[in-house]
Amino acid sequence: MAKIDEYIPIVGQSTVDDLRLIADRLKGKVIQHINSTAVGGGVAEILNRMVPFLRELGVDTRWDLIKGGEQFFGVTKKFHNVLHARPDAVTQRDFDIFMETSQKNIEELDTYGDIVFVHDPQPIALVTKKKENKWIWRCHIDVSNPHMGVWEFLKNFIIQYDAAVFSAPGFSPRLPIRQFLISPSIDPLSDKNIELPQETIDKVLRKYAIPKDKPILTQISRFDRLKDPLGVIEAYLQVKRYIDCRLVLAGGSAADDPEGLQVLEEAREKAKADSDIHILLLPQNDIEVNALQRASTVIIQKSLKEGFGLTVSEALWKAKPVVASNVGGIPLQIKHKYSGMLCHSVDGAAFALKQLLHSPDYARKLGENGREHVRNNFLITRHLKEYMLLFLSLYYPQDVVYV
């Protein structure tokens, strides 16, 4: 994993100096992260990077996990689904199972941190152990339209925290505690985002039999209805009437997801008459995703619903023009016509794609603006800075803090 100083050529010396300036003010404080898993999933991915960086900056940071059995995680998965407004039945038994396991964790887990940083709903009930120390609840999911029963249940715990953190303004409900906006981030030195030599990009295109003879439109996403792959094909077909181009739809394996397999089949069916549509079921391979993004003329993210949609920042970081839906955290990443194009429909996506393919200078400018927007706002260094300012804010209630 990269060291902090390796980010200086990307973000500048002053950004890294600022990180050290804030870290100095946190000397002597112990930060304790608590979540439910050390590997797999977005939260573990973030913590696996954040914890070593904070330690490198001299902030005493620890990471603990709660314990839970299959039943408990079955219930928390159900909570996750209904908070995302997916239909599922939640019963009193589910709440009881959640509380039984939570009680065991309350008894067994030592919450020694000066600042206890709890991630997502699974460990949320630990806050009942709160003493003189400070507690933060970090919500990584979209709760803009939640199941009210589950939300009210969680809210009883949330209001006991000192502060809550959300990823997008639309996720923030009215609460009697302070709430902060901290967006997720991408790591410019990870395999998914690092600069690639042209031969690596070409090799990946050869592997998937994608010729470079025409402009390439790409959407990188799981085969999931909420990512609307069929809508992407429709938009491409509208564009194709006027501009000869290729479409790449590439996403991870859907082996454990029956609905995903069905969506993949429907996409293949819709694409079968057009040899310029490439539907790729990719194994987990960040370099290949990186190469496909870099080989693209325009990147699409036509989701119907999105948590944050970090694939948009990944594309913008590669200075690619992006056409994306105006949902979830996407409008934070794209200001329409400044750093990309936002759309609300298949027709809107097709129109924006035609505009960008017909105006390469404009497309290039949007991509360049997008890259700078990501450099200023969506890199891991900004994320680190905001986490440390969040820790400081717990000791200062004012709007202007002299530290």
Next chain:
Amino acid sequence: MAELYKAKEPFRFFTRLHLTELTGLRASILSQFLSLIKEVGGASIYHHTHRFLQQHQYLSPEPPNDFAYWVTEALGEDELGEKLASIDTMHFSNIRSLREKIIMVIEEYMEGNPLSKLKFSRKNEEFYFMKTVSFVFPTPYSAGDLKEFAECLHKITIESIYYHVFEARLRLEKKTNDFSRWMEDSLGDKALAVKIARLDPYTHTLEDLRKALIAMVKARLES
């Protein structure tokens, strides 16, 4: 070459980092938007009129405030958007008077355009009120005369320039920017102080602002 005067007090450079706090307040129609603009704290008005300066440093010209952007993009009220975008922030010495101006512009527009009251933003395109929490840190840089000041301007971060030019004047209500105040009070150089105070920082990117400040100080040193 101008004689180099020692300042009565050295200029100590500070920097400012910020965090965004959510309020949970949102508006989807103009009347609701207006009543929340009247209700929210000054830190919210400051946030929505200054956020673009730091988040979109590379864009010039740029949408100068979130209010203008939202009424244009989410409600399709281009004329109101233009009126809000062209409010001369430099004209106001505190957030209170800036807020009053914003309210007046919206009220006048609604009176002249009653149909604007019927427009709704789409779901997910509501205006979300937020506020800026600023953390002010001392930096190792200080200047005892104009030459040292020019050297520091090259080294400090754009956040430091932002703090002394924007935040000090409007948010901390110091009437003018910190640089002009020091030049007048500590260096006795009223002419340069006035020249810098006349600069409209809202029409520059932060890097361009740095260049403009350096050019003014250099010209003074060489005069």
